[in-house]
Amino acid sequence: METVLSGIRPTGNLHLGNYFGAVRSFVKLQDEYECFFFIADWHSLTTHPRPDNIRQSVKTILAEYLACGIDPEKATIYVQSDVREVAELYLYLNMNAYLGELERVTSFKDKVRKQPDNINAGLLTYPSLMAADILIHKANRVPVGKDQEQNMEMARKFARRFNTIYGVEYFPEPASFHLADRAVKVPGLDGSGKMGKSEGNAIYLIDDEKTIRKKVMKAVTDSGPTIPNAEKPEPVANLFAMMEIVSTKDTYDHFNDKYNACEIRYGDLKKQLAEDINAFCAPIRKRIADITADDAYIDKVARTGADKASENAAHTINDVRRIIGFRP
Numbered sequence: 226m227e228t229v230l231s232g233i234r235p236t237g238n239l240h241l242g243n244y245f246g247a248v249r250s251f252v253k254l255q256d257e258y259e260c261f262f263f264i265a266d267w268h269s270l271t272t273h274p275r276p277d278n279i280r281q282s283v284k285t286i287l288a289e290y291l292a293c294g295i296d297p298e299k300a301t302i303y304v305q306s307d308v309r310e311v312a313e314l315y316l317y318l319n320m321n322a323y324l325g326e327l328e329r330v331t332s333f334k335d336k337v338r339k340q341p342d343n344i345n346a347g348l349l350t351y352p353s354l355m356a357a358d359i360l361i362h363k364a365n366r367v368p369v370g371k372d373q374e375q376n377m378e379m380a381r382k383f384a385r386r387f388n389t390i391y392g393v394e395y396f397p398e399p400a401s402f403h404l405a406d407r408a409v410k411v412p413g414l415d416g417s418g419k420m421g422k423s424e425g426n427a428i429y430l431i432d433d434e435k436t437i438r439k440k441v442m443k444a445v446t447d448s449g450p451t452i453p454n455a456e457k458p459e460p461v462a463n464l465f466a467m468m469e470i471v472s473t474k475d476t477y478d479h480f481n482d483k484y485n486a487c488e489i490r491y492g493d494l495k496k497q498l499a500e501d502i503n504a505f506c507a508p509i510r511k512r513i514a515d516i517t518a519d520d521a522y523i524d525k526v527a528r529t530g531a532d533k534a535s536e537n538a539a540h541t542i543n544d545v546r547r548i549i550g551f552r553p
């Protein structure tokens with residue numbers, strides 16, 4: 226059976242980008258495949274969080290995953306740092322990862338520009354750790370958003386390289402997975418680019434109705450089209466892209482027709498969009514509150530997941546050690 230794996234860094238709360246980029250696909254796949262979903266707490270160390278901070282964020286994200294419908298009876302849910310075999314595979318992959326290719330990764334170059342005081346080796350080798358996350362379970366499909374495409378390329382490259390160096394067909398090449406025919410990019414509503422925590426434009430699954438409305442009403446627009454059927458400039462296209470994700474087709478078509486006829490009233494569109502986002506988030510928000518209150522349950526899920534993931538990871542590491550020439 227094919228294996229599906231996905232992960233997320235525990236930095237704050239889940240936002241609509243995380244949900245529609247990755248979590249939603251995962252929830253759909255968990256019925257059919259062997260599934261692993263993990264919290265990438267080692268990855269988050271690149272920003273040097275405090276211990277309390279890590280503990281809290283991991284717990285928050287675990288509760289939010291569960292609230293989104295990831296089912297511990299079907300999928301293995303675990304915390305990366307509970308599975309030490311990942312760190313061993315990371316070491317092996319790093320031996321075959323070259324400085325030039327790591328330095329060329331766009332997200333690394335962005336970090337170099339944005340935080341010149343903290344360009345650590347963890348940031349540079351981020352793609353090797355991500356590849357280790359994926360390859361440790363020999364995953365075939367990886368639900369991710371568009372922003373992870375380059376990291377996925379690297380993971381495939383490291384898998385191929387390992388196989389070639391040792392003359393084996395051991396690691397499958399992991400494919401990115403999306404429900405639609407192309408990768409999802411949930412836009413920000415602040416004019417350009419994607420929704421993200423570090424972009425400061427995220428709508429979180431736990432946001433209450435008022436917060437959602439405030440964020441949506443603030444979205445950047447323009448003075449409206451003057452030529453029928455005009456192409457939408459990015460800020461407006463982003464609003465429509467969001468509507469396509471959370472609203473019904475009828476709603477989308479209604480506002481799209483208004484736009485094309487130069488009769489659009491952005492205030493109406495935003496009100497509708499805020500309502501639809503809230504309708505989507507409300508039940509999840511309620512489940513997040515219920516699950517967050519149940520520490521014992523969260524702890525049990527993490528422990529059970531750690532055992533299952535470690536067992537699977539140990540098999541891979543034993544094989545890899547043998548292939549490399551170490552004692553299994």
Ligand code: TYM
Binds near residue numbers: 268358367372411
């Ligand atoms: P992270 O924590 O930034 O995001 C988690 C998932 O959410 C998706 N995502 C989005 N998708 C569409 N539109 C958006 N605006 C948007 N924002 C976030 C991301 O694509 C991702 O799928 N490196 C990963 C975590 C990771 C991982 C892995 C993922 C570590 N190891 C192994 C898969 C497999 C990351 O930083 O995602």
